[in-house]
Amino acid sequence: MNKGRLYLIPVPLGPTAVAAVLPQAVLACARGLGHFVAENAKSARAFLKLLPADLPVQEIWIQELNQHTPASELPALLAPLLTGNDVGLISEAGCPAVADPGAALVALAQEEGIQVVPMVGPSSILLALMGSGLSGQCFAFHGYLPSAPREREKRLRELEKESRLGQQTQIFIETPYRNQQMLESLLKTCAHETRVCVATDLTLDSEQIATRRVAAWLRQALPNINRRPTVFLLQA
Numbered sequence: 001m002n003k004g005r006l007y008l009i010p011v012p013l014g015p016t017a018v019a020a021v022l023p024q025a026v027l028a029c030a031r032g033l034g035h036f037v038a039e040n041a042k043s044a045r046a047f048l049k050l051l052p053a054d055l056p057v058q059e060i061w062i063q064e065l066n067q068h069t070p071a072s073e074l075p076a077l078l079a080p081l082l083t084g085n086d087v088g089l090i091s092e093a094g095c096p097a098v099a100d101p102g103a104a105l106v107a108l109a110q111e112e113g114i115q116v117v118p119m120v121g122p123s124s125i126l127l128a129l130m131g132s133g134l135s136g137q138c139f140a141f142h143g144y145l146p147s148a149p150r151e152r153e154k155r156l157r158e159l160e161k162e163s164r165l166g167q168q169t170q171i172f173i174e175t176p177y178r179n180q181q182m183l184e185s186l187l188k189t190c191a192h193e194t195r196v197c198v199a200t201d202l203t204l205d206s207e208q209i210a211t212r213r214v215a216a217w218l219r220q221a222l223p224n225i226n227r228r229p230t231v232f233l234l235q236a
């Protein structure tokens with residue numbers, strides 16, 4: 001029996017029309033699938049209703065894969081693929097399997113010889129890098145930094161040093177309700193010549209992307225990024 005294909009289907013980064021951020025080919029693929037693995041089943045159903053899916057949403061097979069899913073459950077998520085069914089993998093926002101629990105399923109699919117089909121859509125990491133003006137030749141994404149102020153500032157100093165030595169853009173994120181503290185830590189910790197980019201509400205009408213040297217940020221009123229999805233970048 002032929003194996004199904006695992007489609008990696010991006011979803012919007014926030015409340016915006018799906019047709020504004022996803023190509024028609026991606027929408028058509030997602031509409032036709034009857035099996036999905038999703039970070040959150042409720043969000044997945046809402047996305048499928050927006051498309052809308054060809055099948056009634058209540059008839060679509062949806063299983064969750066998130067940070068709490070044990071590795072022992074991954075083979076069961078691949079079961080439809082092994083019996084010839086195509087499956088869509090979707091994240092809570094943006095591209096699945098990039099800084100996302102879905103990466104574990106993709107790794108297992110590769111081991112099983114299942115065809116993996118990444119599809120075009122919004123990635124907050126790449127959109128922020130594109131709009132920052134910082135180096136796209138050499139960059140690293142670090143996910144979340146420590147939340148405690150002292151440890152966070154220590155890590156920021158380490159990233160700034162790595163950036164200076166390797167001419168590398170450092171990219172990271174924070175839980176939205178701690179965004180303001182992250183920005184304040186950046187400006188307190190980094191050298192005045194270091195460039196810092198703050199990319200907020202990407203793809204939304206309220207999108208803001210600003211890159212300044214630390215000295216310039218300190219001379220102006222800081223943007224209100226509290227509880228707004230934000231990507232931070234620095235280059236020393």
